[in-house]
Amino acid sequence: GAGVSQTPSNKVTEKGKYVELRCDPISGHTALYWYRQSLGQGPEFLIYFQGTGAADDSGLPNDRFFAVRPEGSVSTLKIQRTERGDSAVYLCASSPTSGQPQHFGDGTRLSIL
Amino acid sequence: RKEVEQDPGPFNVPEGATVAFNCTYSNSASQSFFWYRQDCRKEPKLLMSVYSSGNEDGRFTAQLNRASQYISLLIRDSKLSDSATYLCVVNLGGGSYIPTFGRGTSLIVHP
Numbered sequence: 001g002a003g004v005s006q007t008p009s010n011k012v013t014e015k016g017k018y019v020e021l022r023c024d025p026i027s028g029h030t031a032l033y034w035y036r037q038s039l040g041q042g043p044e045f046l047i048y049f050q051g052t053g054a055a056d057d058s059g060l061p062n063d064r065f066f067a068v069r070p071e072g073s074v075s076t077l078k079i080q081r082t083e084r085g086d087s088a089v090y091l092c093a094s095s096p097t098s099g100q101p102q103h104f105g106d107g108t109r110l111s112i113l
Numbered sequence: 114r115k116e117v118e119q120d121p122g123p124f125n126v127p128e129g130a131t132v133a134f135n136c137t138y139s140n141s142a143s144q145s146f147f148w149y150r151q152d153c154r155k156e157p158k159l160l161m162s163v164y165s166s167g168n169e170d171g172r173f174t175a176q177l178n179r180a181s182q183y184i185s186l187l188i189r190d191s192k193l194s195d196s197a198t199y200l201c202v203v204n205l206g207g208g209s210y211i212p213t214f215g216r217g218t219s220l221i222v223h224p
Contacts, residue, residue: 033212040121042200042214043157056211091156098210101147104156 002026004105006092012111015084021077021108025094032075033102034067035091043091049075050098082112116140117203119215126222130191134218136201137183145204146184148175150197151217157200160186191222 005024013019025032030051035043045059049069057067064082069075079086089109093102118137126132138146146163161168163175163184174187184201198217205213 031210035214040216042117042119042216045211045213048211050210059211099145099204101159101162102212104158106156 004092004094004103006090006105006108008108009106010109010111012113013082014113015082017082017112019079019082019110021079021090021092021110023075023077023092023094023105025073025075025092026103027073029094029096029103030072031095031098031100031102032069033093033095034075034077035093036088037091037107038088046077048098055098079110084112086110087112116205117201117213117215119201119218121216121218123219123221126191126220128191128193128222128224130222131187131189132191132220133185133187134199134201134220135183135185136203136215136218137181138203138213139182140203140205141179141182143182143203143205146175146177147202147212148173148184148186149200149202149214151200152197157214160199188220191220193222193224196220196222 033048034046037043047057052072064080067077089107091107093104095102148160149157150160151157167176172189176185200217201215
């Protein structure tokens with residue numbers, strides 16, 4: 001389809017493991033955002049890319065979290081040494097450029113046991 | 114004080130009612146504003162942008178009050194299908210394009 005695609009849709013793993021979450025934005029969208037959403041809360045900003053570079057990563061909670069977008073399209077959010085508190089829905093969004101309305105993917109529901 | 118605040122509700126209204134939500138923001142340099150709708154266990158979807166002069170889209174009206182630093186969403190003639198969480202989003206401006214979401218306001222429209 002033409003929308004934002006996120007994989008996997010669900011991920012269950014054990015504490016301490018490494019996970020990668022993938023986002024395929026809408027074709028031609030240069031801005032890509034990662035958010036984390038917990039139950040009853042709005043999406044919490046993590047990082048955004050304008051093209052290939054991370055324009056702002058101030059929302060990443062600590063150095064266990066890292067994201068890349070090497071070719072300016074697909075992005076991967078990487079979490080090392082996962083903790084139970086990392087359990088949440090991870091949302092990706094893209095927009096034609098920064099500051100414009102965003103289109104969200106369905107999210108990845110991450111559960112750390 | 115949070116950067117973007119919303120009353121979480123829930124707002125419980127009968128079909129056909131008019132309901133309004135407010136969202137306050139703390140940064141006076143904020144430049145762009147949006148309302149998103151989020152259904153249970155689904156992704157947020159853009160409902161409408163909020164323009165300085167106010168704007169309307171069918172039964173939905175959005176307004177911006179820069180002096181008091183809030184935006185509002187008015188829904189007229191509520192439908193059962195309007196039941197959802199409504200998220201306000203503020204781009205804080207000042208060169209920042211980080212969208213900041215409120216926690217959302219839950220709306221339940223009942224028959």
